[in-house]
Amino acid sequence: MLRFIINRLGLLILTLVGLSILLFAWVRALPGGPATAMLGERSTPEAIEAINKAYGFDQPLLTQYFTYMGKLLTGDFGNSTQSQRSVLAQFFDQFPATAELAIFAIIFAVIIGIPLGYWAARHYGKWQDNLSVVLSLLGVVIPVFFLAFILKWIFAVKLGWLPTSGRQDIGLNATHYSNFYLLDGLLTGEFDAAWDSFKHLILPGVALGSIPLAVITRITRASVLEVQGADYVRTAKAKGMPEKILRNRFVLRNAMLPVITTVGLQLGLLFAGAVLTETVFAYQGIGYGIAQAISNADYPVLQAYIMFIAVIYAVINLVVDLLYGLIDPRVRVK
Numbered sequence: 001m002l003r004f005i006i007n008r009l010g011l012l013i014l015t016l017v018g019l020s021i022l023l024f025a026w027v028r029a030l031p032g033g034p035a036t037a038m039l040g041e042r043s044t045p046e047a048i049e050a051i052n053k054a055y056g057f058d059q060p061l062l063t064q065y066f067t068y069m070g071k072l073l074t075g076d077f078g079n080s081t082q083s084q085r086s087v088l089a090q091f092f093d094q095f096p097a098t099a100e101l102a103i104f105a106i107i108f109a110v111i112i113g114i115p116l117g118y119w120a121a122r123h124y125g126k127w128q129d130n131l132s133v134v135l136s137l138l139g140v141v142i143p144v145f146f147l148a149f150i151l152k153w154i155f156a157v158k159l160g161w162l163p164t165s166g167r168q169d170i171g172l173n174a175t176h177y178s179n180f181y182l183l184d185g186l187l188t189g190e191f192d193a194a195w196d197s198f199k200h201l202i203l204p205g206v207a208l209g210s211i212p213l214a215v216i217t218r219i220t221r222a223s224v225l226e227v228q229g230a231d232y233v234r235t236a237k238a239k240g241m242p243e244k245i246l247r248n249r250f251v252l253r254n255a256m257l258p259v260i261t262t263v264g265l266q267l268g269l270l271f272a273g274a275v276l277t278e279t280v281f282a283y284q285g286i287g288y289g290i291a292q293a294i295s296n297a298d299y300p301v302l303q304a305y306i307m308f309i310a311v312i313y314a315v316i317n318l319v320v321d322l323l324y325g326l327i328d329p330r331v332r333v334k
Helices: 003-027 032-043 045-055 061-073 087-122 127-141 146-160 182-188 193-227 233-236 244-274 274-280 286-296 300-326 329-333
Strands: none
Touching: 003 061, 003 300, 032 045, 061 182, 087 182, 087 193, 087 244, 087 274, 087 286, 127 182, 127 193, 146 193, 146 274, 182 329, 193 244, 193 274, 233 329, 244 274, 244 300, 274 286, 286 300
């Protein structure tokens, strides 16, 4: 098991080093150079020279890269060119919003997707199965931003059941210790604030969770169908094993292995895929921050946020690999 963990950690480190090289090269390949791209219309020879000196863009590329890596390893990601705030502080202000949204979205996808996929497999070839396949296809092909607009228009604008934007009604004057608004409301006993925060999560969470829901449904269906046809399941059924025990001990347990991997990977993708959803609902998480950084050509923020998302995705992927290895010892042998 230790060797398995070391191998996965080694792959994680190599992946992040490769990404750091790509980000470093991308910023320095911007038209006119990174200083010109950062300054935009304010670009003058004097301003470009000042930016090059401040960020070390006038140094040899190899020196720039090692300086860049040294700053990354010490947590120095620079300051935003727009707000002049520390990029790291800005990220930690916005990360809780995206974390709450991603967790809500994946819970929504799991509690509906796994039962729906199992239900489809149990009724293979019947109308129930066909209906689940159609719904899962719709979940994949409908663009997230379009679904977000539709949900917002129906449930927020027309029906008025849910908020149109933001994370919480600013009129509540709620206490925020961790910036996890829902958690803060529960811990401080401000249950009205927690409920309001939960309502703000519903529409963006459902929109963001639509693709993971479709993927989990399809993977669960395919996995259950595969396990149901396995020799050991047919043997247990022929020996008269009760249906409930057969379903829980043999079918569901073994069918969940690929589903666990899928859930973990989808959770990682939610952090990267939150840009459009958060923009539609003005939900100020890291996706919203990336959209603002793109609009303002705020490259220090954009560069750092891409790296942060990659680290989150890689860590989640590592945890999924380790869980898979614990559940299925055959994985550790390969």
